[in-house]
Amino acid sequence: MAKRRGRPCIAGGRLFRDEDFAALYCLDNGRTSVPPSLLAIALLVQTHDRVSDEEAKARADFDLRWKVCSANADRSPGAAPGRIAC
Secondary structure, eight states: OGGGTTHHHHHHHHHOOGGGGGGGOOTTSSSOOOOHHHHHHHHHHHHHHTOOHHHHHHHHHHOHHHHHHTTOTTOOSOOOGGGTOO
16 A cells, blocks of 8 residues: 555645635635635645544654645644545
């Protein structure tokens, strides 16, 4: 399974763009959102690794491989577990 580690991360950047989700977000109401493309990639990697929301958050915070996938390498802390849930 280690050989497949990078595939969801690499594919995510080509599959999801923030513009694809623009109709689902209000620009002038509510709190600032996590970029939808980032959430889609997080869900893709979470599903690939078959982990819970809580584990996905921990990995996004502390696992460099997940940080690179989520473009979160220079930010901390990561998204709250509830923001990754469907």
